[in-house]
Amino acid sequence: MSQAVHYRVAMPRPHAHLFEVEATFPAGPDTLDAVMPVWTPGSYLVREYARQVQDVTATGDDGHALPVRRLDKRTWRVDARGQAVTLRYRVYANELTVRTSHLDGSHGYFNGATVFLYTEATRTLPHRVTVDAPPDWRTFCALDAEGSTFLAEDYDTLVDSPFEVGPHTPLTFTVAGVPHEVVVWGDSVPDAERLCADMQRVCEAQARMYDGLPLKRYLFLVYLTDKGRGGLEHQASTALLFPRLSLSMNRGWEDFLTLVAHEYFHLWNIKRVKPRALVPFDYSQENYTTLLWAFEGGTAYYDNLFVRRAGLMSASRYLARLGETFSLLHSTPGRRVQTLTEASLVSWVKHYRPDEHSPNSAVSYYLKGEVVCALLDLEVRRATRDARCLDDVMRLLWQRHGDGSGVPEDGVERASSEVAGVDLTPFFDRAVRSTGDLDYSVFEHVGLEVSFRVREAPNDKGGTPPRLKSEPRPKGWLGVTLRGAATLSTVPEGTPALEAGLYPEDDVVALDGWRVDGAGLISRCEDKRPGETVKVTLFRRDRLLEVPVVLGQKPADAVWLQRVERPTDAQKAAFQTWLGAPWDETPGPA
Template sequence: MSPTVVRYRVSLPRPHTHLLEVEATFPEGEATLDARMPVWTPGSYLVREFARHVQDVTASTVDGTPLLVRRVDKQTWRVDAQGQAVTLRYRVYCNELTVRTSHVDGTHAYLNGACVFVYTDATRELEHHVTVDAPPGWTSFCALGQRDGAFVAKDYDTLVDSPIEVGPHTPLTFSVAGVSHEVVVWGDTPADPERLCSDFQRLCEVQARLFGGLPMSRYLFLLYLTDKGRGGLEHQSSTALLFPRTGLATGRGWEDLLTLAAHEYFHLWMVKRVKPRALVPFDYSKENYTALLWAFEGTTAYYDNLIVRRAGLMSAQRYLTRLGETLTALHSTPGRRTQTLAEASLVSWVKHYRPDENSPNSAISYYLKGEVVSALLDLELRRATRDARGLDDVMRLLWERHGDGSGVDEDGVEAAASEVAGVDLSAFFERALRTTEELDYSVLSHVGLEANFRPRESASDRGGTPPKGKATEARPKGWLGLTLKGSATVATVLDGSPAQDAGLYAEDDVVALDGWKADGAALVARCEDKRPGETVRVTVFRRDRLLEVPVVLGAKPAEAVWLSRVDRPTEAQKAAYQSWLGAPWDEAPGAA
């Protein structure tokens, strides 16, 4: 056995118990061996305490002589190694099917390295080998190369960044820029796997052209089709995608899957290689703070729709509709007036990933506002350079200078953008990142567009489209100012709303309106039938006590946003629009 290798053996003797058995062997050298389990996984900025799922830890020499092992804190096991090689054996409970955790059952095993493999500080830079003892008929899939039947990672960081899927799967394959790509699907196989591969291939090709090639020798998509849930987590040469299987049957659902895949693939460059310097190297034992998540996640969110558009899988008009929906989500969040975008990035550890009933009032998503700021930045760059350059050039500049993983300083993205623009953009960034002022949408005029605002027309109204008719605008509708969950439970009472002023609470269960039974949908509809200034009586159960709360209705705020074209565009605006979205100004709405 090589003295310079950390070796793991993983087995699943009883997958229905959701238990994974791990054997970790560390080479000789340490007098005291402290084996640690990460508390978070890169790409998901929340302390998840993975060690809570570890049990039955024992230690021995490689020849089997037992060694004393004791737990010294929430994540560390200490062995008096006396310089000998040490083998730790432990089991991990894996029954949380998300892209950030691990899941083992009778159908498969998804192993996310941060919650499976312990490490030591002294051996993090060594090669790490993983052998998987798969059940009969199952195959192990991982982006890592193999040697002598083991997956080989050059160091612990690479191992953590290389999830393993084990199961009776048959992968789908395609190639981009000479690089092999595999798609491994758990759950029901999509009805049209050829379309899935074809569309994924087009998304990857667009990004390969943007950056001038691919930074890896092979790539693995792990796609988990479930009954609910949506999410993705990027890795160095792979990604895990969680998506509701029913969504694949609708046009919007398919569009959402493509944007999710495009988002995670974009992270091959931004996050996995170009990353904030504050994350170099990762500290797996605690929070790693940076104010740059708006750029690395928000900018990626901007590109995910744009890449689908560039791949010809979304029309220009549909792209504008989705951007309007994003703007609507931003303007429907009172927290944008409370938390800056830079702060949202910095405190994601306690805000974004730990939402509560007051989060819409106190916080803003760095994904959401970051996407909008990135769109405006792209247009600012295009306006400053007369469409000679744009955000693509900033991405390529960051890739050229920081693609080696050395890290970007906290002001590095702003400096790169100003360099590309050829003008000082500090005023733009100061307003967008470090104040809670409303964003300036006047730059939309560069591409012949303008932002319009209207009240939402129903609870399901996402915005993005103009009002349906003049009747909608003619009579103001009554507004309570709360959101609901389930059939009639108050989820959030919005800041400054009539409901807040009247004293309605989150977790109130709505029973009736003006003495008549009302569930959530009826409550909203019947309030909208009334006018601002009218008083309604909302009957609720609060901690099992029946209460009646009078509420003076307000006017529905104009928070739904849609983008429209200016009436008399100049030729310069038409050309700028086409340069940005790759579609002629006069293209028919809905055309690809």
Template sequence: MSLAASTAAVHYRIDPTQTHAHLYRVTLTVAVPAAQQELSLPVWIPGSYLVREFSKNLQSLQAQQGGAPVPLQQLDKHRWRAQCTAGTPLVLSYEVAAYDTSVRTAWLDATRGFFNGTSLCLRVHGQEDAPHTLEVACPPALAGWSLATGLEPVAVAPSGFGLYRARNYDELVDCPVEMGPFWSAQFTACGVTHQLVVAGAAPSLDGERLLRDVQRICEEAIRFWHGAQQPPFTRYVFLLNVVHDGYGGLEHGNSTALICGRRDLPRVGDAATPEGYTTLLGLISHEYFHTWNVKRLRPAEFARYDYTRENYTELLWFFEGFTSYYDDLLLRRAGLVDHATYLRLLTKNINQMLQTPGRQVQSVAQASFDAWVKYYRQDENTPNSTVSYYTKGALVGLCLDLALRREGRTTLDDVMRALWQRTGGGPMAEADLLAVLQELSGRDWSGEIGQWAHGTAELPLAELLAAHGIRLQ
């Protein structure tokens, strides 16, 4: 048992030695367990609305107290009971297979390691709100590796390996960990230190340009939400994994995990802005905007995550959709794309929705609720029966913004900031959105929200764009 294990209420030690077997070794020490202590591994990760059954990768689970074996009873697919004595430190050990290169689970081989706490860290029932610590060992075989995470360091080597702490289980599993011989640099945005980590970067990476552009995105987003005030975090970490061909991201409270294709990165000596790089900047903008819109300002149903089952909400059209509206818009405001490029991006979204017959079958609120069984489980009938809460949600945001601006009393920017103030940057319901809209505009918007978000009629895109001097063909 490590020294840290004797002082933390819940302590995890991660050993990434078995790189060629893709196995993490985990030792969990519960300082003061309950009698018949229950433990479980989450079945999903917040931000990705699909039950992924992370326990399928857990193996060789054992428990002991004072060096003596403790019987373990498996209660269901992801839950166990240790038949232990209350008050005596309980030590559990197990392995987790890490074969997933996505941002959602865990990966380990001889060149790179990555994990989310939802994949590796058993939840100790009844102690979720106690302080948690995470210790990541760096064996001699991994000399030359570094570690990056949004967790608060306690006793950490210059390489980043060592001991970190979290206020509770939610914070622990909300901070992914990147390991390997990655490229890393820092910048400051509105007084906050940001770290940008790029795993798999080629020598041709134009790191200065990437840093400069990401800094402009971050400053634009912070000013959007807070003006000259400080954001609700003191540091932020971008974890970007570069692969041959890939795209995706997952938001966290003070970090994000991202994947992009190698060709999408800026190269030294190349002054052009290829479409893939613009797409990458849009992804970075999207995930960073989520730092406010879904990680803090979030559906009331997500006030406290239930890691054991689906967490339903009809508001993903707002949290994912409106974030999709602002991701490209903030690129334009930051001067990273011009008017023509922005309108092309907008046209692409409009065409994508109009090419989806399912928009006349399913409302975007229904699509939000059905994400667990439809969005992440697409098949041949998906375009005919569903609509994307990302794409249509973004266009609902566009319609609302254009309609508010046409009436001249307020904008969607003002609405988003007022929602933040109204909820204290916390859980919200659709009723809060309607209340803020009425307060700022002087009229009721339930009719529009009902038609656009809860109905299947076509959005008035052409009419609203024309009112602002833009013809839609």
């Protein structure tokens, strides 16, 4: 087809981490402006992908060189003279994340937004990609293919279809008649058969909710690394980054399945049902919406829930993980500073650019969004006497906006009220548009109550009942978070450390004249009582200082969910409907 954009991607020198790209645009105006996206959908941060582009040249359809000059950070202008134009350039790729691209001697991975220059004039044309892979390497992509050429109906589809090239043998399974491939890089999976079986069950649980899948094939790209965790959703695929050693542990396996569930649920919630503010994507700048809490926080609520529905997590384990999420929220002072709508809107400068002050000034729309969506689910269940739930809200949004037209900024709220049969404006005013405390009383509907306790150890994430039978004596509390040996990474608002004048990046060396590391600093403070004064010796910008701190009392910010003492039959039935397990499986009172 002549009216199409053609790309060729080669990697003749993988150790140089350079993709070599040809991009051919059909004949058009005398001037062609080729541009590079500054961000990729699903990751709301301007990443300036053009910074990795080099050696741009242009030729016409007669093979002669055409003048090309760079106009700004992302634009190359070609004096096309009405001809078809072929751009040749190289892209440096040595950043192994799901949002960027990576090429070395073991494989090549690239996101479209990082490697494919485009023009606004040809954005809606078909796009073709031919991959010149090294010998014995295969190319994997969710796009249809003709030989080694992959076919996208437009640029947006291409950008939403990452490529993996390497000497891989994929794992396979089928869900609702749809073939799924799993391509793993970095190490072998400890139990590939179990991995596929568990992933299949998670995907099947989601397909049941929507009565089928909205695609004809799906591709998982799994990158097992020494550290790091993350995922990026795409229209028919996902890229997952996960620490390889964690798969050998029960908690790690569970975490991997929740990551799978999260990115797979985006097939509906953000890839097809998306905020109207993102339609169409503007690749040149930030795209603002107040709804990320619903699309990312909502997906975070469902990721654990689908592992539970797949029968791969017990109800008590699910509630423990939910309690950990509540605990993390309650240890974030920024929840009293930033609303969920603002957190969504300014994700471009807050969530993806955290610093030492972020916990004091912001709240994650993933974190609080998950908690709010759990409450919203229970609110709908209570209002309808368990006839309907958040699943019905999601299906209604799918029915109305699954064509990609986009959800208006008030669309989630209106759909929730419609399904609940009551006006939920007061709920959204408090949960989404306010920085006040959330109302957890709705858990009584399923025979549970939200309880708080003091954390019993530095690694106590909450989610479980107190381990100690009696109330421990009050321990002294400094209130800092640490990294490395004993460097203060965050000094949260409302802590003794902040009031005394300890700063992020302070390097603590001693307490009351005795040398300490990070663990020793915390434990020695806990050996003392609230109200006692300690002397913290530290280096601040290479200057030795001694700062007196009056220790406080640890806050009760570890959250767990327990059974009410005298549940009604209705509460037990509501719990069974919610989590598909008897109410008696949940933790009892302390």
